[in-house]
Amino acid sequence: MAPGDLSFTAEGLTVLLGGRELVRADSFSLAGGDIAWISAPSGAGKSTFLRGLTRLIDTTGKIYMGDVKSDSIPAHLWRRKVTLLPFPPVPLGDTIEEDLLAPFKLSVRKGDPLPTQALMLDYIERCGLDNYGLKRDTDRLSQGELARLSIVRTLLSEPDVLLLDEPTANVDDVSRELLAELVSAFAKGGRIVIATGHSKPWSSVNRYFEITDGELRERR
Amino acid sequence: MSGGAIPISWVDMLLASSFIFVSAAISLFTGLGLHRSLLWAALRGILQLTMLGFALRWIFSISSPLIVLGFIALMLVFANHTMLSRVRRPPKGLYFRGLAALAVPGVTVTFAVTTMVIGVDPATDPRYLLPLAGMVIGNSMSAMSVVLDRLYSDLRANSGRIATLLALGAKPREAVWREAQQALRAGMIPTLNSMSAAGLVFIPGMMTGQILSGTDPSIAARYQVVILLMISAATAMGSVLAIYIGYRRSFSASDVFTLDR
Incomplete structure (x- = not known):
């Protein structure tokens, strides 16, 4: 997919939590290659907004990926394309390898080629976990290491739109840069990344948003 | 099933319940707090089963x-x-x-x-x-x-x-x-x-x-x-x-x- 081919758009979107309106986004539009960063104080609804985009919670309004409207396909098919990594990260397998392969055990990826050992090793090297190999137990990883592993897992699952909630929380400065490079490489392939966070955004971010008074606005 | 079991009198029933009172007393003195629910459950059990006995006798008789x-x-x-x-x-x-x-x-x-x-x-x-x-x-x-x-x-x-x-x-x-x-x-x-x-x-x-x-x-x-x-x-x-x-x-x-x- 060439950069720019993909588009991800929300129109008149309202994300509801417990029937209450929490975040509004009147028009929100990203194109392939974009890396968006949403910053807002705690409790302003960053996570809720991402959950709304991936249909983990109910929304009103319209979300499109290309010309596919979110509610025109079953929720699990939408989430396969618009995938969220929730915060805090949790392991999905007992070892690093099992964790990375967990998305491919789901019926939605039935028949998809599994990532090769070489590819998995390459990714864990690029996020700085290479000294562990693939057989390391995931319950021996620190919070920061688990955060990096779960980002690699989500990247390998090959979504079109990648939503990352607080990807740099508990991550040191060196690892932050490694993740930034991984994510930019992913976006350069024509995909879209939307991340949230309190801290300084990655240098590769090209679109900035804020949530103030329950409304998402682009900061130019 | 004729012949049947040895009948149990009301006095026998009282004797049987005495063990529950002993357990309740132990719970009370040791402050484990089980006596209330124990006695309440025992009372329910006794009443429900006795009533069931009468109900079943009636149901069996009219069939x-x-x-x-x-x-x-x-x-x-x-x-x-x-x-x-x-x-x-x-x-x-x-x-x-x-x-x-x-x-x-x-x-x-x-x-x-x-x-x-x-x-x-x-x-x-x-x-x-x-x-x-x-x-x-x-x-x-x-x-x-x-x-x-x-x-x-x-x-x-x-x-x-x-x-x-x-x-x-x-x-x-x-x-x-x-x-x-x-x-x-x-x-x-x-x-x-x-x-x-x-x-x-x-x-x-x-x-x-x-x-x-x-x-x-x-x-x-x-x-x-x-x-x-x-x-x-x-x-x-x-x-x-x-x-x-x-x-x-x-x-x-x-x-x-x-x-x-």
Whole structure:
């Protein structure tokens, strides 16, 4: 997919939590290659907004990926394309390898080629976990290491739109840069990344948003 | 079953209850706080079983199919109520589904055994039907309440993992399957234990009763085998149904997981 081919758009979107309106986004539009960063104080609804985009919670309004409207396909098919990594990260397998392969055990990826050992090793090297190999137990990883592993897992699952909630929380400065490079490489392939966070955004971010008074606005 | 057991007088009953008072006294003096619920449960047990004795005597004497079936319906309603009251923070919409999940295996298995295995005639003979239905429904109820309680507490505890799986494109069933398996296992453990330890560790209640009232132990053993198998079958089916109705109620119609807040 060439950069720019993909588009991800929300129109008149309202994300509801417990029937209450929490975040509004009147028009929100990203194109392939974009890396968006949403910053807002705690409790302003960053996570809720991402959950709304991936249909983990109910929304009103319209979300499109290309010309596919979110509610025109079953929720699990939408989430396969618009995938969220929730915060805090949790392991999905007992070892690093099992964790990375967990998305491919789901019926939605039935028949998809599994990532090769070489590819998995390459990714864990690029996020700085290479000294562990693939057989390391995931319950021996620190919070920061688990955060990096779960980002690699989500990247390998090959979504079109990648939503990352607080990807740099508990991550040191060196690892932050490694993740930034991984994510930019992913976006350069024509995909879209939307991340949230309190801290300084990655240098590769090209679109900035804020949530103030329950409304998402682009900061130019 | 003639001859029967040695009758128990009211004085004997009082003697039997004295042990409960001893336990309650111990609880009271040691400050363990069990005496209230112990005495209350004992009182309920005494009253309910005494009333049941009179009710069954009346039902046996008139032997009306309608009343027998009505009694089973009442059992199901009480069982459903008890089952759901054991579930902490249940989602909405479990009442009728719970009733159906109890009734379908319970009634099917009970009638299959009375009519086809034991060959009771008429099929609604309360002497056979009511005790058997009670055992089947009661055991299913216990297992299903454990299944549902465990299911919802595990789903809540693991909501982060479930959300992560869902967000990767898991179908609701796939996202909660591990928790469902654990809950099913937890609910079935007592049934599995009672099957594998029967005769070695304990002489089951019904067999005890039949032996006490003079039935030949080998006939009593055959009855107990039939009962054990039907109880286990109904419990297993009920528990699987409980898993299906249970996990589906933790998702909205739009596949939104509703237990993570």
